[in-house]
Amino acid sequence: MNAxxxxxxxxxxxxxxYKKAPGIKGTVSSFFKRKPIEKYAVNNFDLTINKGEIIGLLGPNGAxxxxxxxxxxxIIVPSTGELNILGHRPSDRNLxxxxxxxLVMGQKSQLWWDIPxxxxxxxxxxxxxxxxQNFKERIEEMGTILNVTSLFHIHVRKLSLGERMKLELMASLLHNPEVIFLDEPTIGLDLVAQENIRNFVKRYHEKTNCTLILTSHYMQDVLALCKRLVLIFDGKKGYDGAIGDFEKILGNNKTVNFNFSNSQNxxxxxxxxxxxxxxxxxxxxxxxxxxxEVRAxxxxxxxxxxxxxxQTEKMPIERVMKTLMENPDILRNQKTP
Amino acid sequence: MKNYWLKWWQTIKVTWVKHTAYRLNFFLQIIGPGLVFFFIKYQLWSSIYRGDQQTIIGGFTLDQMIQYHVWGFLVALIAQANGSWNLSEDIRMGRISSYLIYPFQFHEYHTASFVSFQFIQLFIATFTLALIVLTQLAFLPSLYYLIQGTLFTLFISLFWFLLQYLVGILAFWLEETWIIRVIISIVSYFLSGAIIPLDLYPKWLTHILDYTPFPYLTYYPIQIFMERPVPVFQGYFVITLWMLITIFFINFVWKRGIKMYTAAGM
Known part of the structure; x- marks a missing residue:
């Protein structure tokens, strides 16, 4: 087994x-005496990811x-704890x-805005x-799959969000990275663009067997790509395990909908x-x-x-996720595999 | 090694395109403030001399005083115009994150950006100089002084760049760094001879100033362009020392600041 x-x-x-009361009075008093507020954004988080895995890292906003x-x-230095990625400590920022x-961020452009x-x-x-040689081949191949070869020479600021996102994705994969972090790559995209991006990532993973960590609020992304889910609530790990087990976290029931031609008792x-x-x-x-019992x-x-x-429910994961977000305490009674 | 320099070269090319993406805006930003400052000084000194060509103040006739400020304008154009002031905003808005991930360091990127900026500045300065000579506002020095003055000014620009970089990365702590920038600008206007030639200052003060970077920022390069004798090597020596001190503080601030960096907004 590899490390x-x-x-x-x-x-x-x-x-x-620092806490600051509103208004001029607050500004003056906070100038002399500031009240620090400590908050753990991440708290005692353990995680092990093996080569080739695709992990869905999920949680509500601000988790x-x-x-x-x-x-x-x-990018930022942990306060405490150890982190090892591919034999490196990331905060050393070793070349x-x-x-x-x-790293691909759906919320933030890494391409230069003012140039093609x-x-x-x-x-x-x-x-x-x-x-x-490698560069030309990769650009050609990825550009063709994502259907963006005609956009290479247009100023990035003139592109649509979907077009830009595809180019962002290309830019971050040019060097054939071993570990890829996708932070909400499909946010704000239309359904077709979302699907394009998902399919592309899936194909890319099949071809390269890279390790992928994905965050997204769209359960379709997670279902299409991830086999394993890691949930984070309020800085702490809430769940870590197979996506199939996650769907059953609230029990083995399936939700079924029926429509009737008239009112029922x-x-x-x-x-x-x-x-x-x-x-x-x-x-x-x-x-x-x-x-x-669904059939019977x-x-x-x-x-x-x-x-x-x-209809039977298409995405039980969405219901489970929603229930957990509303009531994270459910997880405390669950065993994490 | 070749690959390493290719990184620099490509960054210089890209930042060149970026600097010139909004041409008119760029031009106004670079030339505008300096030009306004020059005309204020022109009016100021013309009224002090009351237009009298015979009056000599601190060894300068009115004509020479105007020339002094014309050269001052050119020196500022080459030495002080670069845009790494924006650095603080990049830190505050979390825009420096990309360069913590790319295998090309943040300071390397900014230095490359500075180099490309200086290429553009030299081009603009040459064009401006041609206009100045054509309109006879100042006279072209001999090739020796022209080259020596340009080299010294470029050296000074490196010091300005380091100083701006240092102030920029203070943004790890400070919400806004503009107040420090304004203080540095005002102090340097007075102590570097950008408003009043240092010849008019008391001797004891200029002696002290010789150990600071200030006189070398404006007064020295102007003197070289005006073919007046100044100890150039002393200038290189003092500025080199100050550069080393600045680099030391940049390292110090960066190492502490980056630990506090929260990459807000990403």
Whole structure:
């Protein structure tokens, strides 16, 4: 077994900010006496990631995902704890380490705003010492797959968000990094662009077997790419395990929706056992059915009631995620594998 | 080694394009303030001399005084115009993060950006000099003094760059660094001879100033361009010492600052 690519051991990052009351009075008094507020953005975080894994790092806004990404890439220095990536300590900002990683941020452009993307590519080619031949091949290949070859010579500021994001992705992959950090790469993109980016990343991973750490609020991204999920709540690790197990965190029930051609009697005993949620005029119900009974219950309902339409839940992960965000305490009673 | 210099060369090219992306804006920003400052001084000294060509103040006739300030304008154009003041904003807005990830250091990037800026500045200065000579505001010195003055001014620009870099990275602690910039500018206007030639200052003060970087920032290069004798090697020596001191502080501030960097806004 190879050594893990990323190993974090009790990693913490503490930020200190100062409290200031509003108004002139507050400004004056804070000038003389400042009240420091310490806050752990990341707290005692352990994580081990092996080569070739794709990890979905999820959590609500402000949970510490980006802080974790910043520590992984060496941009900020951890307050305490150990971090080892590919044999390097990221905060040393060793040039060898920098050559092996890449960071893509959906919220922030890394391409030069005022010049065409090709100029940025050429600069990065020199920075990462990519050979002329290799550079041409990679640009050609990635540009064709992402369908952006015609945009190379247009000023970046004149491109749409989706176009820019594809070029950002290309720029960060030019040097064939071993570990790639994708921080909300599909944020704000239309559905087609999101799918393009997802497919591209998936293909790229299959080809290179790189290690990928992805944060996203879109569960489609996570479902399409990740096999393993790591959840972070309030700076602490909440869950770490397979995506399949995560979906069952709230039990093995499946959510099934039925539509009826007329109003139903919601007091019927049959429904009550499945924890039903009715719409106002009782023509639609959502029930929770144990996974192994879905077929039997479905058949019975279809036989007994005037069904016009029915669906089973497509993304249980989204429901689980939403429930957990609203009530993170559920995880405390769960065992993390 | 070749690969290393290619990184520099490509950065110089890219920052060149970046500097000149908004041409008119760039031109106004570079020439504008210096030109306004020059005309204020022109008016000031003309009224002090009351237009009298015979009056001599501190060894300068009115004509020579105007020439002094014309050269002062050119020196400032080459030595002080570079834009690394923006550095503090880059730190505050978290824009320096990219250069903590690329295998090309942050200070290397800024130095390369400074070099490309100086290429542009030299071009603008040459053009301005041609205009000045054509309009007979000042006279072209001999080639020897012209080269010596230009080299010395470029050397000074390196010191200005380091000083601006140092002030810029104070942004790790300070919300705004403009107040320090303003203080440095005002102090240097007075002590470098940018407003009043140092010949008019008391002897004891200029003796003290000789150990500081100030007289070499404006007064010395002007004197060289005006073909007046000044101890140039003393200038190189004192400025080299100050550069070393500045580099020491840059290292000191950077090492501490980067530990506090939070990369806000990314």
């Amino acid at each position: 893990p690519v990323i190993r974090a051991d009790k990693l913490s990052k503490k930020f200190i900010s 510490g995902k980006t802080t974790l990404m910043k520590m992984f890439t060496g 060898d380490f920098r050559r092996k990683i890449a 993307a090709m100029d940025s590519f050429l600069l990065l080619q020199k920075y990462y010492e990519v050979s002329e 919601i007091e019927e005993d049959f429904w009550k056992q499945y924890n039903p949620l009715w719409n106002e005029d009782s023509t639609q119900v959502e029930i929770q059915v144990p996974e192994d 219950v479905g058949l019975e309902v279809l036989k007994k009631y005037p069904i016009t339409d029915f």
